[in-house]
Amino acid sequence: MASESNGPNRRTVLNWILGGGLVAWIGMIFFPVLKYLRPPEVPEAVVSAVKAATIDELPPDSGKIFKFGNKPGILIHTPDDQWRAFSAICTHLGCIVQYREDLDQIWCACHNAHYGLQGQVISGPPPRALEEFVVNIKGKDVYVSKKA
Amino acid sequence: MKRTLAQWFQERYPVESVVEYSQKKEVPLVHGTIWYYFGGVTLFLFIVQVITGILLLFYYRTGAEQAYESVKFLMTQVHFGWLIRSIHSWSANLMVLSAFIHMFSVFFTRAYRKPRELTWVTGMVLFLLAMAFGFSGYLLPWNELAYFATKVGTDIVGVIPGIGDFMLTLLRGGEDVTGATLSRFFGFHIALFPGIFTVILAIHLLFVQVQGMSKPENAPEANLKTMPFFPNFVLRDLLLWLIVLNILAILAVYFPWELGSKADPFVSAPAGIRPEWYFMFMFQTLKFIPGHVLGIEGEILGILGFGIAGLLWILVPFFDRSTERGRRSKILTYVGIIVVLFIIMMTIIGYILS
Numbered sequence: 001m002a003s004e005s006n007g008p009n010r011r012t013v014l015n016w017i018l019g020g021g022l023v024a025w026i027g028m029i030f031f032p033v034l035k036y037l038r039p040p041e042v043p044e045a046v047v048s049a050v051k052a053a054t055i056d057e058l059p060p061d062s063g064k065i066f067k068f069g070n071k072p073g074i075l076i077h078t079p080d081d082q083w084r085a086f087s088a089i090c091t092h093l094g095c096i097v098q099y100r101e102d103l104d105q106i107w108c109a110c111h112n113a114h115y116g117l118q119g120q121v122i123s124g125p126p127p128r129a130l131e132e133f134v135v136n137i138k139g140k141d142v143y144v145s146k147k148a
Numbered sequence: 149m150k151r152t153l154a155q156w157f158q159e160r161y162p163v164e165s166v167v168e169y170s171q172k173k174e175v176p177l178v179h180g181t182i183w184y185y186f187g188g189v190t191l192f193l194f195i196v197q198v199i200t201g202i203l204l205l206f207y208y209r210t211g212a213e214q215a216y217e218s219v220k221f222l223m224t225q226v227h228f229g230w231l232i233r234s235i236h237s238w239s240a241n242l243m244v245l246s247a248f249i250h251m252f253s254v255f256f257t258r259a260y261r262k263p264r265e266l267t268w269v270t271g272m273v274l275f276l277l278a279m280a281f282g283f284s285g286y287l288l289p290w291n292e293l294a295y296f297a298t299k300v301g302t303d304i305v306g307v308i309p310g311i312g313d314f315m316l317t318l319l320r321g322g323e324d325v326t327g328a329t330l331s332r333f334f335g336f337h338i339a340l341f342p343g344i345f346t347v348i349l350a351i352h353l354l355f356v357q358v359q360g361m362s363k364p365e366n367a368p369e370a371n372l373k374t375m376p377f378f379p380n381f382v383l384r385d386l387l388l389w390l391i392v393l394n395i396l397a398i399l400a401v402y403f404p405w406e407l408g409s410k411a412d413p414f415v416s417a418p419a420g421i422r423p424e425w426y427f428m429f430m431f432q433t434l435k436f437i438p439g440h441v442l443g444i445e446g447e448i449l450g451i452l453g454f455g456i457a458g459l460l461w462i463l464v465p466f467f468d469r470s471t472e473r474g475r476r477s478k479i480l481t482y483v484g485i486i487v488v489l490f491i492i493m494m495t496i497i498g499y500i501l502s
Contacts, residue, residue, distance in 0.1 A: 035227035036203060042225075 044070055049136075049145035052085065056140065063099025063106075066144070072096050073133060073144060078117055079104055085133040085144040086119045092126040106130065167378075174374035175381045176363045183253035184361055184381075185388050186246050192389040193243035194349070196396065197281075200236040201338065208288070210334040212327030215290035216410040223407055234400035240282055242396065244426045247275050255464070255484050258471040259362035265465035267359070270352040272462045277345050282424055284337040290330060295411035296421045298333075299325050304434070307447045324413070365471050422498065429494035430454055432501070461487075 008016075047069035058064060063076040065088050074088040076099050086106070088096050095110035105122060106115035113124030120129045136143045157163045175184060207226055209218040222229035251271065254260055260268035287298045302325065306316035321328030363372060375381055423431050433454075437446040470477040 032228035032231055033203065036229060036232055037206070038227065039207075040225045040227065 049143055051141050052135075052144045053142045054140045055137065055142060058142075061101050061104070065096065065098075068133070068144065074099065074106065074130075075135070075142065075144060076106070076117065083135040083137065083142060084117060084119075085135045086115075086130040087133070088130075090126060091121075091128050091130065092124070097130070170378040171376060173357075173360055173377035175361050175377055177373040177375055178364055183249075183257065185385065186250040186253060187356070188385045189388060189392055190243055190246045190250055191349075191353075192392060193239050193246060194345075196239040196393070197236065197243060198342070200232050200239065201342075203232050204236055205338065210288070210331055212290060212330055212411075215288060215330060216407075219289040219407060230404050231400055234404040235396055237405040238396055238399045238403075240285065241425070242392070242399075244278055244282060247278055248426070251275055252484065252488060254362075256481065257362070258365060258468065258476060258480075260465040261362075261365065261468060261471045262465070264355070264359060264362060267352060267355040268465050269462060270348050270355065273348050274345065274352060276458075277341055277348070279426060281337065281341050281345070282426065284333040284341065286424060287325075287330060287333045288337060289407060290411045291408040292411050292415070292418060293408050293421065295325060295413075296417045297423050298329065300421070300431075301423065301427070302329075304447065304451060307445065308451055309448060326413070365474055365476065425495060425499075428498040429491045432494045432498035 050066065050068055050073075052066040052068075052073065052075045053064055058075065058077040060077050060081050061079040063074055065072050066075055067073070068087070072088040073085055074097060075083070075085045077083055086097075090097050090108040090110065090113055092108065092111055092113055095108050097106050097108045097113075097115065099105075100107045103114070104117065106117070106119070107113070108115075108124070108126070111125050113126045114122040115126070115130055116122050118129070119132050121127075132147065133144045134147055136145065154163070175181070204222070207218055207222045207229065209215060219233070222233060224230075254268065254271070283298075283301060287294045302316055302319050305319060306312045308315060317323070319329070319332065320326070321332045422428065430450075434447060434450045437450045439446050441449050464480070468477055468480055
């Protein structure tokens with residue numbers, strides 16, 4: 001009987017069964033826990049257009065943050081009486097930008113990023129321009145929608 | 149690698165002496181060794197409570213407007229949320245049950261006698277804390293049953309002469325059971341009690357490790373059979389823990405814990421309001437005491453009675469002097485049997501009547 005040198009002997013088989021059982025058991029414990037830790041997805045309403053402000057709210061050379069779905073947007077009434085809207089999330093590290101009347105620029109306080117009124121990067125660390133939205137004015141209401 | 153790491157520690161801390169100590173430590177092998185395992189089972193269930201409790205905290209939100217909704221979300225939306233919550237509830241109940249068994253087995257074997265008086269006292273504190281854990285945790289889902297159980301339970305505290313009013317306001321965070329009560333109970337349940345419990349548990353375990361396990365008082369020193377604590381007893385312990393974990397899983401899967409309906413302070417109490425089973429015997433006893441006994445209010449009498457009985461129970465190692473001399477006090481055995489029978493009877497009556 002050469003079972004000691006070639007082929008699995010009783011001990012190896014038992015070790016595999018026990019080890020496999022242990023691994024399966026650990027998996028059984030951790031599978032529910034890992035699944036549990038991942039929060040279930042809560043469906044959100046997909047927003048295509050929102051009323052961001054009324055005309056009277058924003059005089060020329062001012063801006064405001066509005067809710068675009070669950071993300072912030074920035075609406076700007078430029079000094080030359082145009083309406084523009086962008087995503088308010090800085091493309092650098094995700095802070096919320098603001099309109100600076102003194103500079104006529106969009107500015108992010110976190111790392112001193114400057115964007116122009118077309119959303120383009122003027123200075124600072126952002127890698128790309130702010131996402132631009134479409135602005136429509138109906139009567140006194142300013143509507144913002146995503147670009148098609 | 150393993151050796152260098154072990155050496156690194158050994159050069160700094162007396163690791164080997166701990167290992168050596170646990171290898172030399174012996175567990176008595178006597179008729180009734182089975183009772184030695186229930187402390188360990190209680191410990192295991194406490195560990196399960198800590199782990200599942202932390203997991204529940206990831207989704208639970210406190211506050212009267214959110215608590216019920218967050219538990220509902222956990223039960224219906226979160227993957228295996230029902231499982232984690234059911235295990236937490238079942239484990240809590242089994243932990244109290246196993247603590248009961250542990251306590252009575254120590255009582256009947258007189259393992260609390262000198263030099264283990266303080267192990268008994270710390271154990272009793274842990275037992276009372278476990279009940280406080282249960283009482284405070286019961287309210288957290290903010291459902292109807294828990295709301296009224298908490299109203300009744302805190303009301304009982306309120307009748308304690310002298311400090312009752314103060315205690316009531318302290319517990320409820322106001323005059324009534326409201327969201328303020330919920331916030332407080334949440335604080336007790338997840339911060340205050342676990343902190344105290346962990347410290348006292350560490351002391352309790354340290355005492356057990358230092359003194360070793362109690363031997364029967366009349367066991368012959370010479371030929372008492374023993375087994376090593378490590379690995380023999382530890383491995384048996386682990387095997388039992390595995391079995392308990394499986395029992396927990398079966399209970400949680402086949403009898404998942406219900407949530408009930410949301411607490412509403414402006415709805416009359418539903419029929420069948422009752423506390424958790426381990427409070428049932430006290431609840432039922434208080435119901436049986438007449439309104440006035442010899443000019444004292446019945447409730448006060450009941451609470452004083454339980455208070456004094458509890459205190460005597462905690463202090464039992466200090467006035468049981470006969471076991472030390474090798475004779476078991478028969479009176480204490482009878483007292484213990486009466487206490488067990490009383491608890492079982494009152495619990496059964498409570499469930500039949502409600």
